[in-house]
Amino acid sequence: KQEVTQIPAALSVPEGENLVLNCSFTDSAIYNLQWFRQDPGKGLTSLLLIQSSQREQTSGRLNASLDKSSGRSTLYIAASQPGDSATYLCAVRRSSASKIIFGSGTRLSIRP
Amino acid sequence: NAGVTQTPKFQVLKTGQSMTLQCAQDMNHEYMSWYRQDPGMGLRLIHYSVGAGITDQGEVPNGYNVSRSTTEDFPLRLLSAAPSQTSVYFCASSWSDTTDTQYFGPGTRLTVL
Numbered sequence: 001k002q003e004v005t006q007i008p009a010a011l012s013v014p015e016g017e018n019l020v021l022n023c024s025f026t027d028s029a030i031y032n033l034q035w036f037r038q039d040p041g042k043g044l045t046s047l048l049l050i051q052s053s054q055r056e057q058t059s060g061r062l063n064a065s066l067d068k069s070s071g072r073s074t075l076y077i078a079a080s081q082p083g084d085s086a087t088y089l090c091a092v093r094r095s096s097a098s099k100i101i102f103g104s105g106t107r108l109s110i111r112p
Numbered sequence: 113n114a115g116v117t118q119t120p121k122f123q124v125l126k127t128g129q130s131m132t133l134q135c136a137q138d139m140n141h142e143y144m145s146w147y148r149q150d151p152g153m154g155l156r157l158i159h160y161s162v163g164a165g166i167t168d169q170g171e172v173p174n175g176y177n178v179s180r181s182t183t184e185d186f187p188l189r190l191l192s193a194a195p196s197q198t199s200v201y202f203c204a205s206s207w208s209d210t211t212d213t214q215y216f217g218p219g220t221r222l223t224v225l
Contacts, residue, residue, distance in 0.1 A: 004154070009152075034213065034214065036216075041219075042218060042219070043116075043202055043216040043217055043218045043219050044155075044202065044204075044214075044216040045216070046213045046214060046215070046216075049212075049213050089154065089155070091155075091214075099157055099160070099170060099171070100145075100157065100214070102147075102154035102155040102156075103154055104152055104153060104154040105154060
């Protein structure tokens with residue numbers, strides 16, 4: 001059974017720092033992995049989608065990497081800003097079914 | 113495009129009542145799904161649909177029914193509400209069920225007393 005873990009559950013850093021959020025999964029046979037952002041009281045917004053054949057994806061200050069063999073993905077945020085404060089979730093789509101398994105998220109706070 | 117819309121935004125029910133959470137998308141997506149989000153547990157899949165007339169169960173389907181009569185709409189029915197169904201419910205859609213970005217609605221916050 002696929003399990004997705006995100007550690008830490010919460011993170012607070014000062015503005016301007018580069019930071020890395022972690023996601024690990026137990027079954028390396030995946031179709032893709034997606035990173036989402038969720039603001040309080042809102043739905044999820046997709047940030048980056050990495051197919052199983054890809055190693056990384058970039059969008060602006062965000063870079064997501066995927067290492068299937070070790071069951072890990074990281075989301076790198078460069079030059080963090082207070083507007084980056086949100087909960088970040090990773091989600092893995094399994095190879096054997098059309099189901100997405102979500103991690104419980106990392107709540108990120110950027111201090112001005 | 114409005115994207116994925118959900119109604120209502122908030123709802124309070126008494127135990128045993130029934131209701132329908134509405135979800136609609138205007139992107140002509142084939143794949144739609146319902147999740148519930150509980151504190152510390154991430155999102156869990158309730159039901160999903162790969163096209164009109166086709167639905168299947170997710171991780172936590174008990175107590176919920178779905179139907180997909182059109183491509184645009186995917187309502188979620190609570191048959192007899194229980195306090196354990198207090199949660200935030202999200203509807204999502206995508207072009208395909210395997211490779212494409214999921215688009216989420218704003219959510220419905222449901223409280224069952």
